[in-house]
Amino acid sequence: MKWLVKISWFLCGVLILSSSFALPVNYEFHGIQDGPAYKNVEAVLKNLKKKLHNKKTLTDTTTITDELDDRITEAVKPYGYFNAKVQTTATLSNDTLNLSTNIHLGPIVRVKKVDIVIQGTAKNDPSFIALEKKFTPAINSPLNTANYDTLKTQLYNLAAAQGYFDATMTKSQIIINRPLLQATIIIHFNSGDRYRFNRITIGQSTYDEHYIKKFIEIKPNQYYSMKDIDQSKKNLINTNSFNNVVIQTHKKNRSRKTVDANITLQEKKPKQFLLGAGYGTDTGIRGTIGAHFRHLTDNGQQLDTLLQASQENNSFTATYRIPGNNPVSQQNLISAGIGHIDQDTGTSDVQKVSFSRVTTKNYWHRILAVNALDENYNITDLPKTDTHMIYPSINWARRKANGVLNPSYGLATVLNLSGTPSFLSSQDSGFSQIRLDSTYLTSFSNKATRLLLRNSIGRTEIDNLSSLPLSLQLFAGGSRSIRGYGYNSIGPGRNLFTGTFEIQKAFPHSQSWYVAAFIDAGNVSDQNLFDDVKSSVGPGIVWLSPLGMMELNLAFPLPKEDHGIHFDFSMGPAL
Incomplete structure (x- = not known):
């Protein structure tokens, strides 16, 4: 029992001492208004505060301010500010680090030209047309590289959901002309051909297969669609007869552009x-x-x-x-x-x-x-x-x-x-x-x-x-x-x-x-x-x-x- 008491006191001491080791950090920044760039800068400061949390003392603040200036400069670039000037001052008072950052964003880079091309059979697909329209920036609008990255990611996600399994990004680039404060956005995406379902099999079940098929939205020779797969699972779950429904695809045939699907049913108790x-x-x-x-x-x-x-x-x-x-x-x-x-x-x-x-x-x-x-x-x-x-x-x-x-x-x-x-x-x-x-x-x-x-x-x-x-x-x-x-x-x-x-x-x-x-x-x-x-x-x-x-x-x-x-x-x- 005594050794348990000693360990308890030891752990309490460790907790007290560890809390005293934390270096308090206060920060403020000026020159930027609320918006995506503001939130990016705030995230940089929060991460720095977390990084310094376990430091007991800090004698050299120059390294900290230089690192912070560089990070903030990079944090505003995705929103068109490539000529930002950042200056941070740091003071130590009562074992507390006080950071004050002044940000001069400078002129913003605007979109001069947009070159977004969808090739392959998806070029006439309404879902791809809608996605392109949603994320294509307007000419002369402020550059937002976050939307550029989002569009690339969404193109791949949509291709996978719609069955364009051979899709590739043939070209993606942002060209910045700093003297003219202009940007050219280039995205060339080749979807390839869209795959179709070939063979659809239903695993062992005590229910009649013809009855089960009435709930399944996917059919042989039908275009692959993750939406139809999800709806099929939802339909079967809503019968209150199954605990779980798993639909797996396999055997992709690249020459015939087909894929097989297998449906596994986990039945509830009768x-x-x-x-x-x-x-x-x-x-x-x-x-x-x-x-x-x-x-x-x-x-x-x-x-x-x-x-x-x-x-x-x-x-x-x-x-x-x-x-x-x-x-x-x-x-x-x-x-x-x-x-x-x-x-x-x-x-x-x-x-x-x-x-x-x-x-x-x-x-x-x-x-x-x-x-x-x-x-x-x-x-x-x-x-x-x-x-x-x-x-x-x-x-x-x-x-x-x-x-x-x-x-x-x-x-x-x-x-x-x-x-x-x-x-x-x-x-x-x-x-x-x-x-x-x-x-x-x-x-x-x-x-x-x-x-x-x-x-x-x-x-x-x-x-x-x-x-x-x-x-x-x-x-x-x-x-x-x-x-x-x-x-x-x-x-x-x-x-x-x-x-x-x-x-x-x-x-x-x-x-x-x-x-x-x-x-x-x-x-x-x-x-x-x-x-x-x-x-x-x-x-x-x-x-x-x-x-x-x-x-x-x-x-x-x-x-x-x-x-x-x-x-x-x-x-x-x-x-």
């Missing part, structure tokens, strides 16, 4: 079980049990079952998934479920069967469905009603964001249309309904400030509102609606409108904790929505957790005499 628990003010304590059977058939048919229970609502659903003719973007669903709803505005026992066709295109997700509903419900102060109906619905959803659980910006929109004629309802009462929900999130000041906006509008057309089952009614109130009011406690009604404005400000030195302030407002009514608007304001704390955004709010409903102060907690993705 069964997956889900067990979860949580809490929210809308639901109270809740639990989830589910099972996912992802390999019922060799052509990708799957079964999902989900049991959800909470203090307010309970449900069990089973969904059978059948891939469409184009399974990348089409899927057919058969779902059945039962549920119990218990909220301030009524109770309901629901049985529902749906046949749906899901189509995905770009960022849009569309669901066309025919639903058979059997619901025994009562709305507050009204007798129980038993309703059977068949109604079609169409749902469009679009989500575009820079992340899944904790994005910093994005927009999510959901539009739902549903309805049925009176002869398909046991209450002899047809209806039509439209509802639009949207959420917008953006960030400012390097994500230190976030703005969150929510909006919901809806309209139901029906002769007798009490004939519409509780599960189809319009309601408001709750953590994602109007905080300070109970979940679905406002309504029902034919008209719905809610809006949220929330600002979130990060705690100092934190990128996951925020303090928030919000305003919620809205109403559900048969009459004018603005006659009796419900609203609430309050502060909150937000944590961007690994499970999504968790938010605890203190909500003050307005007017105050209607409700007391409410705590509100929610968790899940912001969008």
Whole structure:
């Protein structure tokens, strides 16, 4: 034990002494404005400071200033300053090195002539034409050799991604005429011929090969494209059947300009079980049990079952998934479920069967469905009603964001249309309904400030509102609606409108904790929505957790005499 104590004291002494050996360095420089050249000079000074960090003492400063002057002179050349004059003075005060640099950039070199030529079959390739246009400098613009180097690198990268495997840079040069302050940029790039895919093989898999091929974008005799390879991997991963997909190319044939590809699939386990628990003010304590059977058939048919229970609502659903003719973007669903709803505005026992066709295109997700509903419900102060109906619905959803659980910006929109004629309802009462929900999130000041906006509008057309089952009614109130009011406690009604404005400000030195302030407002009514608007304001704390955004709010409903102060907690993705 004694020797452990001695080693500990020794290490502490080493740490203390090593920190005292560090030579403090202060620096300043003048004569250059913010921009690429400024950042280059600043990087030179930071590197010098790091280099001097472990020096105990410094007696000769001339070597340091000369080296610094030379480095700064080189640092501004890529941006057209070939005649810069740099002078650094150094002083030692209280064991601190103080550096002061004056920079006279002098006249800038400008582009006089540009000679960029793409030869080979890529000369008519739109991606190469766009790249050349993006990086070709304008005549008489300041010389920027960083863009010149970037263009050369991007040409090689694009050639590799597009299958120009024999590409070469035949000539690249910048000619500087210092007396005239002029530069000529020369880049000659020969792409050669573009390769095509030849033989494509799929490794061992328990899935039908014809089914797998529907997700693969690359085809024999098709031009090589890294974009198509990446999309093929993404398509297969999105089936939720594979942990990993590897597509390797091999056997390049330079005479025939072809390449072979091999696809290796790592399958997920055929069964997956889900067990979860949580809490929210809308639901109270809740639990989830589910099972996912992802390999019922060799052509990708799957079964999902989900049991959800909470203090307010309970449900069990089973969904059978059948891939469409184009399974990348089409899927057919058969779902059945039962549920119990218990909220301030009524109770309901629901049985529902749906046949749906899901189509995905770009960022849009569309669901066309025919639903058979059997619901025994009562709305507050009204007798129980038993309703059977068949109604079609169409749902469009679009989500575009820079992340899944904790994005910093994005927009999510959901539009739902549903309805049925009176002869398909046991209450002899047809209806039509439209509802639009949207959420917008953006960030400012390097994500230190976030703005969150929510909006919901809806309209139901029906002769007798009490004939519409509780599960189809319009309601408001709750953590994602109007905080300070109970979940679905406002309504029902034919008209719905809610809006949220929330600002979130990060705690100092934190990128996951925020303090928030919000305003919620809205109403559900048969009459004018603005006659009796419900609203609430309050502060909150937000944590961007690994499970999504968790938010605890203190909500003050307005007017105050209607409700007391409410705590509100929610968790899940912001969008």
